[in-house]
Amino acid sequence: MAYYCVKCGRKLPDGAICPCRIRRGVPRQEGGQPAQSGVSFQNILRLNDPDYDRNTDYYERGKQIVPDLVAPCENEIPIRQYHVVDIRSRLQGLWAEGRIMVTNKRLLFRASGRSFIGRTRVEQEYELDEISGINISHGVRFSLFDFFNSFLLAALCGTLVYLLLGQEPAWLLPLLLTAGCIAAMYFLGRKRHRWKLVLSTAGAMSAVKLLFWAQVGQHMILGGLFTIAMTLLFIAALIFLFMSGMKPVVSLAVMCKAGTDVAIGYQSMQHFRLQTAQELLPTAETETAIQEVGAIINDIQRLGDYGIEKWRSAAREAQKV
Structure with missing residues (x-):
């Protein structure tokens, strides 16, 4: 069974310690534990992330949500992934990249990035059978x-x-x-x-x-x-x-059949026309996601294995191009 780091999502062998948890330049005692040498004033103020690692990809670029970052379900087949939005907050110093993956069993949304005070990560998933509709819009707003x-x-x-x-x-x-x-x-x-x-x-x-x-x-x-x-x-x-003052904006909403009305919902928030919260910016794959995600979900729900093979073949052809 594969194990994954709960902080960075890195795949680990059984019993291994992720490098993101090992601080560099910290003296160690004989038991392998870091020696306590006091707390720096910088860490007390928390002006930055004390666990920041330059070798860690906080934006998870080039990785598939399933199986690289999230453990797959039984007989789960990844079909297509889209880098659908970039999430930005100027007040928080936040920048994150949001991706959607469709598998034969789940719809997953995962956004990972950094802010002034450390790493940020959002992950939501829903069973594909419970999805009733999807709304991804790409427009403009006045900032x-x-x-x-x-x-x-x-x-x-x-x-x-x-x-x-x-x-x-x-x-x-x-x-x-x-x-x-x-x-x-x-x-x-x-x-x-x-x-x-x-x-x-x-x-x-x-x-x-x-x-x-x-x-x-x-x-x-x-x-x-x-x-x-x-x-x-x-x-x-x-x-x-x-x-x-006109800026592009993306809104994302995935509706489900029962339980809550929105399984995944994100939109740019403004207060008194000032951008004080997170804003969603389009990417090069936003338009492609608008065109294909709904069709993939519908084909899998109605056609089963034929719909899965259809869109997996389309994904392989797109990678070749």
Whole structure:
């Protein structure tokens, strides 16, 4: 019978001690027990995890929930696993990776990662016969936290540009800076909204300097062109400011036939539009999980062995590709 560490999930031989429980650099007495040399001030404050091990994969990447992390049931066959969500909490300093596995007997959800104070792990499982439906949604939300961060960053950038350009009317440096910001926004990626916000703000403040120079020199035509450029850049900055507050979000709910109405339920939580709790972020496999998990469960429940072989073959073909 295989044994697994209750802390890191590592498979162990009978009677062995997991390396994650052996602290490095700790002197040992003759009996093999660590010598007591007092408690460090750092451990008293608990600012970090005293059991942190650099060689331990806290995110369990490249491992299958069954059988690498969870002992299999009798005649249990793993079918498909998906890295469906990333779980983040900025206040807790938490980052965890959540995966769903479907076997011929169970549906398992396991999230493992780290926070400021140590390891975090969530595991839930349910018998496949009791599952009545699954809901995985992938959308967007407005984050007031990200909105204010972007606003402060844009205000700081605009102020620095205005101060660096000085109070004297000039045209060469502001013109080069405006043109460079517009060109950089064009070449940036489609979803780099925060960087585009910084560039459009810097370009708008440079256009203000150009407008000031045109008014001092009484260049009416150039003044009109610089006014148009300044207006368009400020409008672009406002658009990118709101777009930088829009963040992807995932919600996960698995319903069961009896007992409780939700076997597994996770969604991003906000209070007064501030992200104070855990938020669920999509991954590269989220869309695939949305398309396939419900079909796998339904085929196994209705078709039995044929449904199991069908999706195992599909999983092997996907691995080859």
